[in-house]
Amino acid sequence: MLDPSPVNTPFYYFDFNATTPLAGEVLALVPDALAHYGNPSSIHSASRFAKTVLRETRQRLAELIGCSPLEIIFTSGGSESNNAIIKSVFFENFPEKNHFLCSSVEHPSVMKTFEWLSEQGVHVEKIPVGRNGFLDLQELEKKITDRTALVSIMAANNETGTLFPIRRIVELAHAKGSLVHTDAVQMLGKRKFSVQDWDVDYASFSAHKFYAPKGLGFIYSKKGKPFQPLIHGGGQERGRRGGTENTLSLFYFNEVLKSRMPQIEEKSEQMKTLRNYFESSVLKNISDVSITALESLRLPNTSSLVIKGVDGETLLMALDLKGFAVSTGAACSSGNPEPSPALIAMGLSKFEAQNSLRISIGWQTTQSEVDALVFELKSVVARLRSFLNKELPL
């Protein structure tokens, strides 16, 4: 149980795909780390702590995702990673190769980057994803040509949790000479995987999805594949990303990796059991609920519900007032949710998208928290449904 809110206590958090709370076991180490102010690029010994943190984090990450430490580039987060990779491929290949492919359910940091590329004269096409979560691989195969510079398809969808067949996508793309990027921001800590098995050329990650602070992410860039920096600067990250490193977040991330990497498989199973328990409990207790992309292979922690006749925005507020944090889709900085474009792209109607609710659990979520959520959800849904189609004053 967490208490991040000044307003509602107790507070139950079910939005781990938006961000995760900092790993508690590391908190006590922070004050000492704060004393180390050195710049990792300096030569004198004040830089040693930061240099060590950078090296260790890089090594651990390489081990975690199955690559060499040299293939990791630290960034400010998932959005920067996506931007840097896509724009790098664009600058390397345009105008000879001017065709880009992505799925119709990518994160805005991929979608908006492609929108910008379109304005630069690039031809971008989106591969459809059905409401069952399946990516149309035949369509992908048809669309890839020798003019295709990059295929960018996320490893796991943030809203439905659907896992895409990256290995197969890579085979199709490499056969035509196209590079492949995967936005793997939702993967860390949820499931075992390896970029080597995927055989992708680039991947994006973010630390705050794995119990570490915001403002830190990293890129996997396969050895020998071109990479042009988005941010030029003082030669950090072997010239691939300028700017003094976020050493405090790196310190935290390193400690999280140290303590949590060995537990990933066990926690993955635990979350999956709990998520399945949640879903069967919801279906048993609340009528007219469906689970989007249930048929697909999914992340173990994510559940995207369509609750017929209940506006997700109102449901979210009503649950928040009871102390339950859930989401209607992707987190939005304005705090002003629109029906999710990804769900609509999957073929849900505007109503279904508006009636959607995302539950994403984490390592510390307990069965009693899930029980409390289902109990409250049932009562709020019944109340909201009682107002349906009624004239004012209700």
Place this chain on the structure above:
Amino acid sequence: MNLVKKPKVLVAMSGGVDSSVAAALLVEQGYDVIGATMQVWDYSQCEVDEGQGTCCSSIDVDDARSVADRLKIPFYVLNCESHFREQVINPFIESYLQGQTPLPCSNCNTFLKFDHLIRKMHELECDFLATGHYAQISKDESGHHLIASEDLWKDQTYFLFTLKAELLSKLIFPVGHLKKPEVRRLAEKFALTNARKKDSTGICFVGSNSYKDFLKKEIPIEVQKQKTGWIKRFPNGDKMIQHEGIHLFTIGQSRALGMTHHEKLYVIKIDPTDNTVWVGAESDLYSSELEVQDCYHLQNWQENEVVDVKIRSTHAGARAQLIKQPSGWKMKFLEPQRAITPGQAAVIYRNQELLGGGWIL
């Protein structure tokens, strides 16, 4: 320990001083308060100096949020863009295309604040809805009454004439009994960040440009072309000059008529059937009666009763007799009134109590 459940209030917070103080007063009075801002318009299109006097800019949402933080109350932004487009913007545009002068704030009250938000109030298990309107509600054995604000200069009851009588018992106007300077003093007392913010004026979604620029941008060129016609001199009908569309005129307008003339001319009538904009002398602007349709009744009035009628929000009100018509009412003023404008509301008061009103034909 107090075992009585605190009454729960949803308060509409625009980010302005009035609704912020309203929220603060409710907290002080011991209510369980939830703040909400309706996001009605995409700010990125809105060329306003942020926070300088409209109720729809993103800075205003931030201001509302910071007040909610200060008061330690839950706060949410409600996405009302499509609702607002449908119920406020589209009728606003259509009204101008019909040669009328619309009253968007009233529609916003009717369809958003006192419909959509009332629904949210119920859905979030609140007992009341509060706003920062300058208006008062009194209660006696005959029921609830809507009374003009103590601050007659700021009184906003004119925009509330469409309120349903059944809703009055659900509404709280915490600043309605105050005058503006007192509201500002309270904002200082509560240390609200926006205590010195300028009053909102004008139409929130139009921004700092004129409403004409807004209409020119929003209405397709082809549609605008269908609205062009002649400016004619009243009463003889002399054609004076061609105009670019009746939607660009409003009754009483004397500037920007697109021509120079030796006497000052005023728009006195707009005829949507042939797109004629009639201009005449100032004296031609005056008339002694009007008719309304779609009447709203908060309280009953008598046939032939003489009441106070306001024909626009800034109008001081004038005595008029109410005469029943087959559909709607005729209002005969004891003294002629300037620039009675179709599309605006004629709102009926007995003493300071709002009885109802209707749309001017």
